[in-house]
Amino acid sequence: MIEILNATELAQAKATGALVADILQSLKNRTTIGTNLLDIDRWAAAMIVEAGAQSCYVDYAPSFGRGPFGHYICTAVNDAVLHGLPHDYTLADGDLLTLDLAVSKGDVAADSAISFVVGESKPPESVAMISATERALSAGIAAAGPGARIGDISHAIGSVLSEAGYPINTEFGGHGIGSTMHQDPHVANTGRPGRGYKLRPGLLLALEPWVMADTAELVTDADGWTLRSATGCRTAHSEHTIAITQDGAEILTLPRRTQP
Incomplete structure (x- = not known):
C-alpha cells in the first residue's frame, strides 16, 4: 500500500x-556512561504516553521478528544495528548507540534514528561511520522531490556509502510511512537512478542509511529481534521521515527543542 x-x-x-525528534533529542541528552538500556526504554515510554501518542513498536509483530516487540524504542549498541531489543545493559564510555523511534499520533506515524558515541571516548572509526550515514541521508533527501524516482534516492544514498568504503546490505532499508509505520515503497540503500516508483506530493518516506564497518551480512540474536554485524564490527544508522512537497522534500523529524 502506498x-x-x-x-x-x-x-x-x-x-x-x-514529537519523535524531540523525544530522541531528549533521550540523547539524558544518556551517559552508566545509563541502562531499559532506562532509555522507560524514558521513551513516559514521553510517548505524556504526549498522548502511541508506540509503533510495543505490539509490532512482523514475520521476521519474534513478536510482539514489547518495548517502546530500539536500542542498538556497537555491533547491533537494527531492531535492537532493549535489555539489561549498562552503557560504557565509547559505546556506539543507535536509538530508533517510531510513534503514531492522530493516526499518522513518523520514524527516525540517530547514532552517537556515549561518553568522552570518541573512536575515530565510529565517528566517521556515523558521519557517513548522516551524509548519505542528506544526499537521499536532496534527491527526493516530485517526479523523482525511488531509484534516484537509493543511488544518492548508496553513492555516499560506497565512496566512504562501506559494504551495503539491501535486505533492510527505507520505506513508505503514513497511517502505519511500514508501507510501500521500499527504499534500498543503493540502486539505479531513474528506476522505481515516481514520487508525488503528499508521499511520506522514512529514509534510513545504515552500515556495518566491514561486512554486509547480518546475524540475528537469540532474542529473535536484534540484528548484528556478522563479523562483530561496529555499525551506524541515521533516519528521517520526509514529506514530498510541490518543491522538493521536507524533513519532518527535526527537533523543536534540545533540553532533556
Whole structure:
C-alpha cells in the first residue's frame, strides 16, 4: 500500500515527526556512561504516553521478528544495528548507540534514528561511520522531490556509502510511512537512478542509511529481534521521515527543542 496524504494529514505528520525528534533529542541528552538500556526504554515510554501518542513498536509483530516487540524504542549498541531489543545493559564510555523511534499520533506515524558515541571516548572509526550515514541521508533527501524516482534516492544514498568504503546490505532499508509505520515503497540503500516508483506530493518516506564497518551480512540474536554485524564490527544508522512537497522534500523529524 502506498498512501498519499492530504493537507490535514500532512499537518499531523509534521506534529508527529517533531514529537519523535524531540523525544530522541531528549533521550540523547539524558544518556551517559552508566545509563541502562531499559532506562532509555522507560524514558521513551513516559514521553510517548505524556504526549498522548502511541508506540509503533510495543505490539509490532512482523514475520521476521519474534513478536510482539514489547518495548517502546530500539536500542542498538556497537555491533547491533537494527531492531535492537532493549535489555539489561549498562552503557560504557565509547559505546556506539543507535536509538530508533517510531510513534503514531492522530493516526499518522513518523520514524527516525540517530547514532552517537556515549561518553568522552570518541573512536575515530565510529565517528566517521556515523558521519557517513548522516551524509548519505542528506544526499537521499536532496534527491527526493516530485517526479523523482525511488531509484534516484537509493543511488544518492548508496553513492555516499560506497565512496566512504562501506559494504551495503539491501535486505533492510527505507520505506513508505503514513497511517502505519511500514508501507510501500521500499527504499534500498543503493540502486539505479531513474528506476522505481515516481514520487508525488503528499508521499511520506522514512529514509534510513545504515552500515556495518566491514561486512554486509547480518546475524540475528537469540532474542529473535536484534540484528548484528556478522563479523562483530561496529555499525551506524541515521533516519528521517520526509514529506514530498510541490518543491522538493521536507524533513519532518527535526527537533523543536534540545533540553532533556
